[in-house]
Amino acid sequence: MTNPTSTTAGPAGVELRGLVKSWRSAAGPVHAVRGVDVSIARGETVALLGPNGAGKSTTIDMLLGLARPDAGSVSVFGMSPTAAIDAGAVGAMLQTGALVQHLTVRELVTMMASLFPSPLDVGEVLELAGIEEIAGQRTNRLSGGQTQRVRAAVALVSDPDLLVLDEPTVAMDVEGRHAFWATMRAFAARGKTVVFATHYLEEADAHADRAVLMARGRVVADGPTTEIKAMVGARTIRATLPGADLDALGALPGVVAADRHGDAVILSCSDSDAAIRALLDGWSQARDVEISGAGLEQAFLQLTGEEEAWEDPRDAGARPEESVR
Amino acid sequence: MTATYLRFELLRTFRNSRFFVFSFGFPLILYFVIAGPNKGVGDFEGTGISAPLYYMIGLAAFGAMMSTLSSGARIAGERSVGWNRQLRITPLRAGSYLGAKVLTAYAMALLSIVLMYAAGFALGVRLPAGDWLLMTLLILVGLVPFAALGIVIGHLMTVDSIGPVMGGVTSLLALLGGTWFPITSGFMYDLARCLPSYWLVQASHVGVGGDGWGLQGWVAIAAWSVGLSLLAAKVYRRDTARV
Numbered sequence: 067m068t069n070p071t072s073t074t075a076g077p078a079g080v081e082l083r084g085l086v087k088s089w090r091s092a093a094g095p096v097h098a099v100r101g102v103d104v105s106i107a108r109g110e111t112v113a114l115l116g117p118n119g120a121g122k123s124t125t126i127d128m129l130l131g132l133a134r135p136d137a138g139s140v141s142v143f144g145m146s147p148t149a150a151i152d153a154g155a156v157g158a159m160l161q162t163g164a165l166v167q168h169l170t171v172r173e174l175v176t177m178m179a180s181l182f183p184s185p186l187d188v189g190e191v192l193e194l195a196g197i198e199e200i201a202g203q204r205t206n207r208l209s210g211g212q213t214q215r216v217r218a219a220v221a222l223v224s225d226p227d228l229l230v231l232d233e234p235t236v237a238m239d240v241e242g243r244h245a246f247w248a249t250m251r252a253f254a255a256r257g258k259t260v261v262f263a264t265h266y267l268e269e270a271d272a273h274a275d276r277a278v279l280m281a282r283g284r285v286v287a288d289g290p291t292t293e294i295k296a297m298v299g300a301r302t303i304r305a306t307l308p309g310a311d312l313d314a315l316g317a318l319p320g321v322v323a324a325d326r327h328g329d330a331v332i333l334s335c336s337d338s339d340a341a342i343r344a345l346l347d348g349w350s351q352a353r354d355v356e357i358s359g360a361g362l363e364q365a366f367l368q369l370t371g372e373e374e375a376w377e378d379p380r381d382a383g384a385r386p387e388e389s390v391r
Numbered sequence: 392m393t394a395t396y397l398r399f400e401l402l403r404t405f406r407n408s409r410f411f412v413f414s415f416g417f418p419l420i421l422y423f424v425i426a427g428p429n430k431g432v433g434d435f436e437g438t439g440i441s442a443p444l445y446y447m448i449g450l451a452a453f454g455a456m457m458s459t460l461s462s463g464a465r466i467a468g469e470r471s472v473g474w475n476r477q478l479r480i481t482p483l484r485a486g487s488y489l490g491a492k493v494l495t496a497y498a499m500a501l502l503s504i505v506l507m508y509a510a511g512f513a514l515g516v517r518l519p520a521g522d523w524l525l526m527t528l529l530i531l532v533g534l535v536p537f538a539a540l541g542i543v544i545g546h547l548m549t550v551d552s553i554g555p556v557m558g559g560v561t562s563l564l565a566l567l568g569g570t571w572f573p574i575t576s577g578f579m580y581d582l583a584r585c586l587p588s589y590w591l592v593q594a595s596h597v598g599v600g601g602d603g604w605g606l607q608g609w610v611a612i613a614a615w616s617v618g619l620s621l622l623a624a625k626v627y628r629r630d631t632a633r634v
Binding site for chain 1: 393394395396399400402403404406407469472473474476477478479480481482483
């Protein structure tokens with residue numbers, strides 16, 4: 067799809083090479099990002115998926131030039147982040163942030179549009195973000211969800227080729243999320259590159275072509291969302307089954323590993339449907355059966371296999387604002 | 392492209408009614424409370440100036456200083472909601488950002504000066520047109536260090552701490568600079584002559600036959616301007632680097 071207002075040309079996308087970033091804090095250095103390599107093609111929508119403290123926000127700060135990497139490099143369409151921003155090629159919705167007061171929504175969007183070389187028409191942005199109805203309201207009289215939609219409009223107003231969203235839906239209700247992603251997908255359909263951070267697997271699955279899994283400042287997996295979903299979407303069966311033979315349980319169809327906690331057995335499954343049928347056929351005395359999703363944190367622990375270090379707060383990659391003060 | 396930005400920057404400052412009450416209302420009320428009862432005093436504390444005129448020029452300088460420094464509170468507020476980070480991912484230059492802040496501060500200062508003149512006029516103060524003009528121009532020059540100081544404080548303080556800090560700084564500078572009582576001799580005089588607030592008050596005295604700044608005044612204002620501007624540039628850059 068052609069983009070008449072595009073300010074950049076050529077095939078280069080977004081390249082993150084060997085990024086490392088540490089912060090000083092009262093408790094010692096925080097190794098927020100410990101070597102991140104990601105290539106994103108033009109027009110791709112990529113999710114940075116990971117639990118809190120994985121280094122997603124720090125990576126995004128470096129992508130936007132808000133933080134300088136200790137090592138490594140960032141290239142946005144063949145330019146430095148600053149050059150890309152000056153060209154109006156980057157729009158972003160940061161994780162934390164409110165709006166300045168004493169302006170109407172339309173005035174605020176107009177003010178931001180005036181800063182860019184080739185912005186979208188303000189009316190078009192208001193329509194795209196679904197905020198035409200509140201265009202005349204003062205920014206300090208908006209609900210949380212409305213504020214997020216105005217922030218989305220601010221991110222879109224420069225007609226950026228790269229859109230960066232850092233956990234954009236955290237403050238939204240279900241309806242708000244739905245409307246938000248509809249807006250972003252419509253924008254991505256114009257051939258834009260979109261990078262978003264999230265700790266919701268469902269969000270990455272529903273809206274990204276590809277997911278980059280981050281944990282403890284590193285990329286632990288990178289692939290199509292279907293692959294990632296299979297990897298971290300594993301389920302666990304837990305049942306009270308005194309004296310059961312773990313080897314036999316581990317050999318059941320769909321079961322990857324079997325474990326015992328007292329009278330309970332815990333089966334890690336690649337196919338929990340097959341596993342539960344086989345379990346109940348062979349061990350009808352099984353009680354208190356639970357099937358649960360593994361959850362991202364647990365899935366990441368299995369992927370990284372470094373459980374003990376996970377709890378170290380100095381390695382948690384806390385946000386700089388929190389760690390410095 | 393920055394003209395539109397500046398227009399909305401001014402607009403949202405002028406719409407902040409709480410700021411207006413404190414920045415403009417407070418000096419005006421103070422003026423009528425202090426100068427009102429002394430309306431008939433023709434030679435105040437041996438200065439040869441009438442009491443309403445003495446307090447008008449003192450409070451014009453004080454109000455202008457407060458209005459200029461208030462840009463610090465606006466900057467701290469923007470930083471607290473992450474707006475500075477949002478602006479840093481636009482092509483807006485540091486010079487344009489800080490320039491808009493300084494221009495807004497000056498617009499507020501000029502308005503507070505004009506309001507104080509009107510209050511003085513209401514209490515019978517009359518001056519030749521040239522004196523009003525010269526006095527105002529010199530005050531505006533004397534505000535340069537305070538414009539820079541506002542930027543410095545706005546980047547160093549949080550929304551919670553800026554109120555007390557700003558109150559303390561303005562009160563101390565006003566007191567030591569001779570806004571409330573004439574300072575004419577001794578250690579306090581030597582100290583005052585090193586402060587930008589003293590020269591701001593002296594600037595306002597030009598309108599009543601004062602002898603202006605002289606070399607020491609110009610050197611003091613220039614030194615404070617350069618020093619605080621360098622510091623403002625430094626804290627602004629550090630703010631970029633940290634977040």
